Amino acid sequence: xxxxxxxxxxxxxxxxxxxxxxxxxxxxxxxxxxxxxxxxxxxxxxxxxxxxxxxxxxxxxxxxxxxxxxxxxxxxxxxxxxxxxxxxxxxxxxxxxxxxxxxxxxxxxxxxxxxxxxxxxxxxxxxxxxxxxxxxxxxxxxxxxxxxxxxxxxxxxxxxxxxxxxxxxxxxxxxxxxxxxx
Ligand code: HEM
Ligand code: HEM
Numbered sequence: 562x563x564x565x566x567x568x569x570x571x572x573x574x575x576x577x578x579x580x581x582x583x584x585x586x587x588x589x590x591x592x593x594x595x596x597x598x599x600x601x602x603x604x605x606x607x608x609x610x611x612x613x614x615x616x617x618x619x620x621x622x623x624x625x626x627x628x629x630x631x632x633x634x635x636x637x638x639x640x641x642x643x644x645x646x647x648x649x650x651x652x653x654x655x656x657x658x659x660x661x662x663x664x665x666x667x668x669x670x671x672x673x674x675x676x677x678x679x680x681x682x683x684x685x686x687x688x689x690x691x692x693x694x695x696x697x698x699x700x701x702x703x704x705x706x707x708x709x710x711x712x713x714x715x716x717x718x719x720x721x722x723x724x725x726x727x728x729x730x731x732x733x734x735x736x737x738x739x740x741x742x743x
Contacts, residue, residue: 562576562739562740565633565634566633566634566635566636567634567636568634568636568637569636569637569736570636570736571636571736571737572633574629575629575630575633576737576738576739578622578625578626578629579737581622582619582622582623582626585615585618585619585622586619586660588615589612589615589616589619590708590712592608592611592612592615593612593708596608596609596612610678610679613667613668613671613678613680614678614679614680614681616663616664616667616668617664617668617678617680617686618680618681619660619664620660620661620664620665620668623657623660623661623664626657627657630657635650636736638733639725639729639731639732639733640725640729640731640733649721652714652717652718655714656711656714656718659707659710659711659714660711662703662707663704663707663708663711665689666700666701666703666704666707667700667704668686668689669689669690669696669700670697670700670701670704671688672688672689672690673688673690673691673692673693673694673696673697673700674692674697675688675692676688676692722734722737
């Protein structure tokens with residue numbers, strides 16, 4: 562398997578970015594979704610901190626991934642439909658954009674409520690803003706809204722890839738998966 566993308570398939574690095582980040586982001590969504598219901602105490606503190614740490618990891622990975630995408634070929638779409646090809650390109654870039662919004666709004670909320678974040682107990686990232694309830698309210702609204710818009714787009718993205726695989730019967734899904742697709 563090539564390290565870099567080719568005009569016909571994704572390379573090793575892009576595939577790993579794609580699937581490892583899919584798992585990490587969906588796990589962090591699950592943590593975020595349930596953690597608000599936890600009773601105050603060490604477990605709640607631990608899970609909140611884990612959610613923030615994983616979120617910061619996602620932020621670092623998405624910047625690296627965007628950089629990797631920009632210096633790489635993007636495989637030529639397998640469908641002939643000009644409009645759908647344009648749409649898929651827009652949705653792919655939208656994922657990068659909304660992941661930045663999700664992570665920065667989470668970081669801003671956390672800063673406005675509490676201060677610096679201890680990432681996996683290894684190092685701290687500084688607060689982005691001073692403690693401020695108004696900013697916290699706006700940031701958490703943006704965080705929640707962006708996360709749910711993102712999940713809706715992931716649903717659309719999964720449906721599109723299943724449509725390629727089962728109806729159009731092309732290699733769109735296979736060439737993002739590991740092993741040989743061509
Ligand atoms: C992959 C990225 C992320 C995803 C998928 C995600 C997802 C979520 C979800 C689903 C919620 C619950 C929202 C609600 O029900 O109102 C949430 C809340 C929260 N998120 Fe994130 N988040 C991400 C990144 C971050 C980051 C980077 C931080 C901070 C550094 C963060 C801090 C928080 C905090 C503090 C809350 C709790 C709000 C509360 O209940 O008091 N999140 N997140
Ligand atoms: C957190 C969830 C996901 C995100 C953020 C995401 C994001 C992306 C992005 C940005 C691309 C463009 C390539 C790149 O820049 O890396 C892509 C391609 C792709 N994704 Fe996802 N994805 C997610 C989950 C999934 C899932 C669950 C599936 C399949 C069931 C899937 C199937 C594909 C396929 C087949 C491609 C290649 C499309 C093409 O060749 O035009 N993705 N994804």
